[in-house]
Amino acid sequence: MLLVCGLAALPLLAQEGPLDTTPPQGITPDEIIKRFSAKETEFSKARDQYTWRQDVKVDTVDGETVDGEYREVFDVMYDDKGKRIENVVFAPQSSLTKIYMDQGDFEDIRHHMPFVLTDQDLPQYNVLYVGQQQEDELHCYVFDVAPKHIEISNSIEKQKRYFQGRVWVDSHDFQIVKTYGKTVPDIRKHHGDDEYLYPKFTTWRQQIDGLYWFPVYTRADDELHFKMEDVHIREVVKYQDYKRFGSNVKILYEGKELAPGEKKPGEQPQDQKKPQ
Numbered sequence: 001m002l003l004v005c006g007l008a009a010l011p012l013l014a015q016e017g018p019l020d021t022t023p024p025q026g027i028t029p030d031e032i033i034k035r036f037s038a039k040e041t042e043f044s045k046a047r048d049q050y051t052w053r054q055d056v057k058v059d060t061v062d063g064e065t066v067d068g069e070y071r072e073v074f075d076v077m078y079d080d081k082g083k084r085i086e087n088v089v090f091a092p093q094s095s096l097t098k099i100y101m102d103q104g105d106f107e108d109i110r111h112h113m114p115f116v117l118t119d120q121d122l123p124q125y126n127v128l129y130v131g132q133q134q135e136d137e138l139h140c141y142v143f144d145v146a147p148k149h150i151e152i153s154n155s156i157e158k159q160k161r162y163f164q165g166r167v168w169v170d171s172h173d174f175q176i177v178k179t180y181g182k183t184v185p186d187i188r189k190h191h192g193d194d195e196y197l198y199p200k201f202t203t204w205r206q207q208i209d210g211l212y213w214f215p216v217y218t219r220a221d222d223e224l225h226f227k228m229e230d231v232h233i234r235e236v237v238k239y240q241d242y243k244r245f246g247s248n249v250k251i252l253y254e255g256k257e258l259a260p261g262e263k264k265p266g267e268q269p270q271d272q273k274k275p276q
Helices: 029-047 103-112
Strands: 050-062 065-078 084-090 125-135 138-147 162-170 176-184 201-208 212-225 230-244 251-253 256-258
Touching: 029 125, 029 138, 029 212, 050 103, 103 176, 125 162, 138 176
Parallel strands: none
Antiparallel strands: 050 065, 050 230, 065 084, 125 138, 138 162, 162 176, 176 201, 201 212, 212 230, 251 256
16 A cells, blocks of 8 residues: 555454464474465465456545545456456446555455465465464464565565465365465655555455365455554455366366366365355
């Protein structure tokens, strides 16, 4: 978010149990990390074979009054060559006046809020086991995630950005089912007034087709502390209508090829309560 010149913690909606900081039994934290990063790698490839609708709303708030809004609804689809495309279906003119949406915001909406920690990304992060916790009906291992190093650039276009926060990993499927954190770094230029600040957010996932846990809902409710003024931000991103794309690319689950709509072997679909 960039403040227009001239001008907290997120509520967690799932039912959470207390955090148990004792070590896991029968498995080490390093083994858990190895297993869930492998599953995240599978999921990342599988998600590329699904279409969905993404509904984005960003509000600035004064007290309880919305005083500016950005809205966009787009479908993630594929052309006849299998290339991913986005078809915008609703995009009214933004009424934001305190801030404007910058490139980092659009990257967050498409890539960082639905955070995926693959084998390829893992070496860039420190991942620390912090305990076990119940998330609705799911028993989860909890890890704090932070980038190992950040190279600061004064240009948002050249800045490589990372997720920093906490992830909840289902102890049964070894897949991330919730994330809480933000993208880093924020950028405050020493010369000039441009500041690029981003809110903390929570993303919940839900099991689709009985296989992988897909992002379904992201919520942010945070105060951004610009030099000129503080700005209260609320964001909601909904990921809806996941459908398997009929391509020639195979989806594998633990080495087994799955046909469209096929459930994973020997499993009934789990479900996690979706935030309202």
